[in-house]
Amino acid sequence: MRLSLATRGGMAAPIARRLPPQVLDTDRLPDDAVRELRRLVAAASADPGGAHPAPPARDAMTYTITVDDGPRSATLVSSDTSMSPAFAALLDHVQRHLG
Amino acid sequence: MTPTRTLSCITPPFILTRLLDSDNVEIRQAALATLLTTAQLRGERSVRGLIAGALATPADGRRSIFDCAHSTYLPSARLTRSENDEPVQDASVNRAYDGFGTTRAFFQEVFGRNSIDDRGLPLQGYVHRGNRYNNAFWDGRQMVFGDGDGQVFLDFTGSLDVIAHELTHGVTEHTAALEYHNQSGALNESMSDAFGSMTKQWLLRQTADQADWLIGAEVFTPHIDADALRSMKAPGTAFDNKLFGRDPQPDHMDRYVQAPDTEDGDNGGVHLNSGIPNKAFYLVATGIGGNSWEAPGHIWYESLKASTQTTDFQAFADTTYDKAGTLYGADSREQRVVKEAWAGVGIQITTAPTLGRG
Ligand SMILES: [Zn+2]
Numbered sequence: 443m444r445l446s447l448a449t450r451g452g453m454a455a456p457i458a459r460r461l462p463p464q465v466l467d468t469d470r471l472p473d474d475a476v477r478e479l480r481r482l483v484a485a486a487s488a489d490p491g492g493a494h495p496a497p498p499a500r501d502a503m504t505y506t507i508t509v510d511d512g513p514r515s516a517t518l519v520s521s522d523t524s525m526s527p528a529f530a531a532l533l534d535h536v537q538r539h540l541g
Numbered sequence: 542m543t544p545t546r547t548l549s550c551i552t553p554p555f556i557l558t559r560l561l562d563s564d565n566v567e568i569r570q571a572a573l574a575t576l577l578t579t580a581q582l583r584g585e586r587s588v589r590g591l592i593a594g595a596l597a598t599p600a601d602g603r604r605s606i607f608d609c610a611h612s613t614y615l616p617s618a619r620l621t622r623s624e625n626d627e628p629v630q631d632a633s634v635n636r637a638y639d640g641f642g643t644t645r646a647f648f649q650e651v652f653g654r655n656s657i658d659d660r661g662l663p664l665q666g667y668v669h670r671g672n673r674y675n676n677a678f679w680d681g682r683q684m685v686f687g688d689g690d691g692q693v694f695l696d697f698t699g700s701l702d703v704i705a706h707e708l709t710h711g712v713t714e715h716t717a718a719l720e721y722h723n724q725s726g727a728l729n730e731s732m733s734d735a736f737g738s739m740t741k742q743w744l745l746r747q748t749a750d751q752a753d754w755l756i757g758a759e760v761f762t763p764h765i766d767a768d769a770l771r772s773m774k775a776p777g778t779a780f781d782n783k784l785f786g787r788d789p790q791p792d793h794m795d796r797y798v799q800a801p802d803t804e805d806g807d808n809g810g811v812h813l814n815s816g817i818p819n820k821a822f823y824l825v826a827t828g829i830g831g832n833s834w835e836a837p838g839h840i841w842y843e844s845l846k847a848s849t850q851t852t853d854f855q856a857f858a859d860t861t862y863d864k865a866g867t868l869y870g871a872d873s874r875e876q877r878v879v880k881e882a883w884a885g886v887g888i889q890i891t892t893a894p895t896l897g898r899g
Pocket residue numbers: 453500501706710730733
């Protein structure tokens with residue numbers, strides 16, 4: 443499985459859009475971590491939250507997580523101030539493993 | 542108030558505002574008395590605001606700083622420092638607390654504005670939000686700061702103008718409520734940069750000529766070849782490096798960026814085209830000379846309050862010209878500088894001179 447994270451908007455929006463997407467390749471992860479990631483992807487797919495930042499937000503970021511998992515692929519989009527807890531959990535997991 | 546001296550009634554209101562901040566109680570009282578009695582100014586909304594500001598209790602705009610402990614879920618954050626608490630171990634918490642205090646004092650003492658809503662709204666800040674989060678934002682009620690990834694960005698609380706930028710989004714929301722897309726959105730961004738930069742200049746007591754006019758000079762790691770996120774003095778020159786290229790901000794209408802009104806297009810390039818009104822404000826401040834937060838800041842603040850959700854660059858420019866005439870006189874030097882500044886970024890003032898309204 444391969445996940446890529448693209449970030450748009452924010453206080454530094456012109457810079458964010460020029461940074462390459464961050465890619466997480468699960469080949470390097472232990473099996474239990476991959477299982478956990480699949481569970482998080484399924485939960486976030488079922489309920490990603492709002493695709494756009496809540497209207498009063500300023501400098502909020504929007505995240506696009508693209509999942510390539512064999513024949514299945516999915517694109518999940520959500521934003522600061524509108525993401526569901528499930529999307530937040532997936533984003534948190536992806537960002538921690540990218541670091 | 543009767544035994545108190547009043548100062549010369551030709552003392553400009555922005556000087557009186559500064560005097561309200563004096564350590565000398567006699568000077569402070571004289572300034573207040575002058576503001577109350579000067580016939581020329583009596584009934585002016587801005588002056589009533591100044592007086593209300595001078596009399597406001599310090600309990601207004603109370604600060605609360607929360608530690609998100611890297612969560613994105615704000616309700617689970619822990620309250621770490623409240624108003625009047627001593628500094629804590631966490632430097633991010635203290636920087637947010639101090640930055641709010643400085644910005645609150647700037648709006649209070651310079652514009653007589655009592656916190657974000659002018660009614661003492663408590664100031665709530667959230668630090669250590671998310672994992673390696675490269676951003677700071679205003680969510681409609683509170684200000685939220687990330688630590689940065691440590692590779693490109695550092696902690697966003699490290700920059701006072703970034704903190705003041707976010708707080709100013711609240712002020713804009715409670716005044717013009719400029720819609721966050723296309724030109725009104727770029728104006729919204731520019732207000733945050735202008736008042737953010739003024740807050741820093743005011744704290745450092747820098748004149749317009751001395752100031753660096755940079756936004757977020759402290760947010761990059763030492764590995765990154767960038768001066769700042771943006772330059773108001775020279776939009777388009779804040780950075781030029783291999784990792785993310787050259788600063789794309791325009792400094793003139795000839796280079797206005799037509800970006801899609803989507804999140805991918807930064808809502809019509811709100812963080813790009815803000816370079817145009819940013820440059821105009823810089824030209825006004827250096828053209829008038831002295832401190833940006835005096836006449837230039839007052840012209841901008843009054844214009845922000847007189848703007849609406851859909852105000853565009855042209856309408857805002859016309860409003861600043863009108864306000865410069867109202868505050869400093871028709872065909873005053875201030876008003877002429879405002880006109881030249883907008884012409885310098887490719888916007889010609891279309892309002893007729895406001896004769897007799899000075
Ligand atoms: Zn902003």
